[in-house]
Each structure stands twice: as C-alpha cells, then as structure tokens.
Amino acid sequence: MKALVYNGPRDVQVKNVPDAKIERATDVLVRITSTNICGSDLHMYEGRTDMEAGRILGHENMGQVIEVGKAVDRVKVGDSVCLPFNIGCGFCENCERGLTGYCLTVNPGFAGGAYGFAGMGPYSGGQAELLRVPYGDFNCLVLPPDAAEKENDYVMLSDIFPTGYHSTELAGVKPGDTVVIYGAGPVGLMAAYSAGIKGASQIMVVDTHKDRLKLAEQMGAIAIDDTEGAGVERVLELTGGKGADRGCECVGYQCCNMHREEVPNLTMNNLVKTVKATGGIGVVGVFIPKDPGAQDKLAKIGQLAFDFGQFWIKGQHIATGQANVKAYNRKLCNLIHAGKARPSGIVSHELSLDEAPQAYENFDKRKDGWTKVVLKPGK
Template sequence: MKALVYNGPRDVQVRDVPDARIERATDVLVKISSTNICGSDLHMYEGRTDMEPGRILGHENLGEVIEVGPAVDRVKVGDRVCLPFNIGCGFCEHCEKGLSGFCLTANPGNAGAAYGFAGMGPYSGGQAEYLRVPYGDFNCLVLPRGSEEKETDYVMLSDIFPTGYHATELAGVKPGDSVVIYGAGPVGLMAASSATLKGASMVMVVDTHKDRLQLAEKLGAIAIDDTEGNGVERILELTGGKGADCGCECVGYQCCNMHREEVPNLTMNNLVATVKATGGIGVVGVFVPEDPGARDKLEKRGQMAFDFGQFWFKGQKMGTGQANVKAYNRLLSRLIEKDKVKPSWIVSHELPLEQAPEAYENFDKRKTGWTKVVLKPGKSK
C-alpha cells in the first residue's frame, strides 16, 4: 500500500510499504478515504519529538471496513467508520470511566495510545491506503447511512472537533460565560464553535495570523490580533478588567511571540492573566515531557516558568490533557447528522495522498490560506 512515511525532520515521503493487515482477533481493517494533517503532526514533522524514522504518520482517520477479526462482533464489513485518534481497549480502569485517551492496555507501561504518534505506542498512522484498528468494536464509530455526503465533516470527529469541545469541558464553559481562546488554528476554532454551542455570551480568540482570525470572526467570535503584544490588555478591557470566566489553551509548547520567537510559557501565563479569579482553564494544546529541539534547559526537560503564584492567588482551576474522543464523538456526530454543526467549514485543502509532502511543507510554514488539510488516499491529482 502507499503511505506517508516519516524519514526525519521535515522529510516525509509517500512510498510503498507492506499492507496493513489483521494481526489480532479483535482487529478491524479499514480502507482509508479521508485522513487529516493535524497541528500535532507538525511537532513530529519538525523533529521536535522522539518520532522514529520509518513510521507512518496520521491520527485523524475515516474510511470503510473491509475486513474484521474473528472476535469482532458489532462492526461489519462495509461499515463506514470514523476512528478516534486515541486507541482504547474499552475494558481497563480508565476506559471504563470514559478516559479512553489514557487507556492502560493499548500501550503497556504508558497511559494512552494513538495512531502514528510519538510516544503513543507502535501503531501505524492512517495517512495511508489502509489502517489496522485495534479493539475494533470499541474504537470504530459507525457512521449513519449517507455519511459520504458529509465525509469532510465526519472526519473532524477523529480529533479536532472533540478536542476543541474537550477544551471547553476542561475549562467548565457554561451558558452565559465569557471565554478567551488562545490559538485560531483548527482546534482553537473548534473550541470557539463549541463554546458558542454551549451558549457562551462572548468568545474571544487570540492569535497573530490574520487569515485565521478572519475565520474566528465568521463564527461570531471577537478576533484579537496579538501581533503587537497587547492582547492581554484588550481582553481585560472587553471584560471590564476582571478577565474572562473561562479560558482555553489551543496552541501548545511551540507558541510564539509577536517576533515569531518560541516562548513556551506565553499562552499559559497569558491565560492566568486574562481569566478571572476562580475561573477555569482548559489546556489541550500539546505540551511534551521532553523537547530535545528546544533552546533552553527548562524547555528541553518539558518545563516552563509558569506564573503559579498568580494562578494560586486567583484561585483558578485547570484541566489538561488529550481529549477522550470516545466521550464526545457520538454526541457530536448527531449534531453533524442533523445539520446543527458543519466543522468542515475550516477545511482549506482536499488533496490526494501523493501531495502530502507538499501539504506538510505549506502547513508547517503557516502559509496564508492553509488552515486544515484533508488527504484523500483514493483521489488522484
């Protein structure tokens, strides 16, 4: 099969690799029809993780079931399925509690597993023609009939839509709340959309990329351009000096200041400054235990200079970590099915798999107009 393989920093290539196949009785084999490039993929693409050369990338996947293992009971050949990026077993202590992003079985010795992701187990990614899905009955979200017409909406259920929603859950967003969101990338935009769904009275989105801020405005959010570094003052002005009721971090450890210099603690400390006393903060941007490519010693160890004293003094609350996609994807799927939401509005490019290296390069450069890329393994130029 053809698949996108990571060779090293900023070096990916579509090449022929051995076909994905059923390996265990509980596996499902899926023919991939849509697979997204995620901002998290860029951390690996840039060499800022311990991703091993030769791995297949891609954790946002959707396709058709073409084979099932002998122990698979619910999922059938021919089903169209969307796959949570985190792989869960369905029966461990965490999965039973709905915390499938921290499965204790799928990646022994670690809490959490994912497709094509550094440190998240040996599983191949889905930027390929076929994908092996472990624990298929648990991990496959079977889509409704006619889902092909909304495929680019449904594939967002694999990660960014539930992750954006998760940010608002961690932050404790309620109807009537004011919300500040750092990051107008795909996850930040999905967090803004989710806050609006929950009835937030005011949603503010902070970024330095004007094209992305324009998308936030289309949602009805207040776009705050932090190019000059005065975003904190603007948010306090809009909230009467007290700060937003809730805040979401949707950027991660490679966030940059107005000079495009990496400042890993920037968004975290800005959230402490712009969320009110006793307010909630939800952090879904990726922060890693080690960052070998960082410049200073703290960053290399995955640490940062965090304004903990101010955080403590304000009595704020914080929730962090990957989205437990299984906890949300069925609910969010119904919203798509009934035309209540259309997450595909953020998609800027749909490209054949063979153009993946070019897409990674442009997305990595934050090239204007490259917001969300969907790869189509079955599509030709």
C-alpha cells in the same frame, strides 16, 4: 499500499509499504477515504519528538470497513467509520471510566495509545490506503447514512472537533460564560465553535495569523490580533477589567511571541492574566515531558516558568490533557447528522495522498490560507 512515511525531520515521503492487515481477532481493517494533517503531526515532522524513521503518520482517520476479525460482531464490512485518534481497549480501569485517551493496556508502560504518533505505541498511522484498527468493536464509530455526503465533517470527529470541545469541558464552559481562547489554529477554532454550541455569551480568540482570525470571526467569535502584543489588554478591556470566565489553551509548547520567537510559557501566563479570579482554564495544546530542540533551558526538560503565584492568588483552576474522543464523538456526530454542526468550515485544502509532502511543508510554514488539510488516499 501507499503510505506517508516519516524519514526524519522535515522529510516525509509517500512510499509503497506492506498492506495493513488483520493481526488479532478483535481487529478491523479500514480502507481510508479521508485523513487529516494535524498540528500535532508538525511536532513530529519538525523533529521535535522521538518519532522513529520509517513510521507511517496520521491519527485523524475515516474510511470504510473492508475486513473484520473473527471476534468482531458489531462492526460490519461496508460500514463507514470514524476512528478516534486515541486507541482504547474498552476494558481497563481508565477506559471503563471513559478516559480512553489514557488506556492502560494498548501501550504497556504508558497511559495512552494512538495511531502514527511518537511515544503512543507501535500503531501505524492512517495517512495511507489501509489502516488496522485494534479493538474494532470499541474504537470504530459507525457513521450515519449521510457519511459520504458529509465526509469532511465526520472526519473531524477523529480528533479536532472533540479536542476543541474537550478544551471547553476542561475549562468548565457553561451557557452565558465569557471565554478567551489562545490559538486560532484548527483546535482553537473548534474550541470557539464548541463554546458557541454550549451557549457562551462572548467568545474571544487570540492569535497573530490574520487568515485564521477571519475564520474565528465567521464562527461568531471576537478576533483579537496579538501581532503587537496587546492581546491581554484587549481581553481585559472587553471583559470590563475582570477577565473571562473561562480560558482555553489551544497552542502548546511551540507557541510564539509577536516576533515569531518561541516562548513556551507565553499562552499559559497570558491565560492567568486574562481569566478572572476563580475562573477555569482548559489546556489541550501539546506540552511534552522534554523538548531537546527547545531554545529555552526549562523547556528542554519539559518545564515552564509558570506564574503560579498569580494563578494561586486568583483562585483559578486548571485541567489538562488530550481529549478522550469517545466521550464526545457520538454526540457531536449526532449534531453533524442533524445539520446543527459543520466543523468542515475550517478545511482549507482537500488533496490526494501523493500531495502530502508538499502539504506538510506548506502547513509547517504556516502559509496564509493553510488551515486544515484533508488528504484523500483514493483521489
């Protein structure tokens, strides 16, 4: 099969590799029809993780079931399915609690497993023609009959839509709340979209990329251009000086200032400044235990100079971590099927798998107009 293989920093290549196959009785084999490039993939692409050479990338996957293991009885050959990026067993303590992003069995010694991701187990990614899905009955979301018609919407259920929604859950967004979101990339845009679904009264999105801020405006958010570093003042102005009820961090450890210099603590401290006293903050941007490639000494060992005194004195609360996709994907799927959600509005490019290396390069450079890339292995 063809697959996108990580060779090393900024070096990915489409290669012919052995076909993915059923390995255990609970596995499902999927022919991939859509697979997204995620901002999290760029951390690995840039060599900022411990991703091993030879691994297949891709954790946002959708396709058609072509084979099932002997122990699979719910999912059928021919089903269109979307796969949560986090792999769960369905029976450990965390999975039973709905915390499938922190499964205790699929990646021994670590809480959580995922496709094609550094440190998240040995599982191959789905930027390929075929994908093996462990615990298929549990991990496959079988899609409605309009799956082909709305494919670019449904593939967003693998990660980006639930992750944006998760940030609003962590922050505690409720109807009528004011919300500030740092980051107008795909996750931030989906957070803004989700805040709208939840009935937020005012949604502000802060970024420096004008093309992405335009998309935020199209979703009904107030776009705040932080190019000159005045984003904090603008949020406070719009909220009468008190700050937003809720805030979402959708950038992560490679956030940059107006000079495009990495400042790992920037968005976290800006959230403390722009969320009101007693407000909630949800963090879904990726922060890692160590970042040897960082310029900042603290960031090298996974630490931040966090304004904890201000955070404490304001009585704010914070929740963090990757989305437990299965906690949200079925309900969000229902919204897509009913025509009440269209997350594909952020898609900027639909390309073949062979075009993936160039797509990674352009996406990594944050070229204008490159917001969300969907790869079509069968194209």
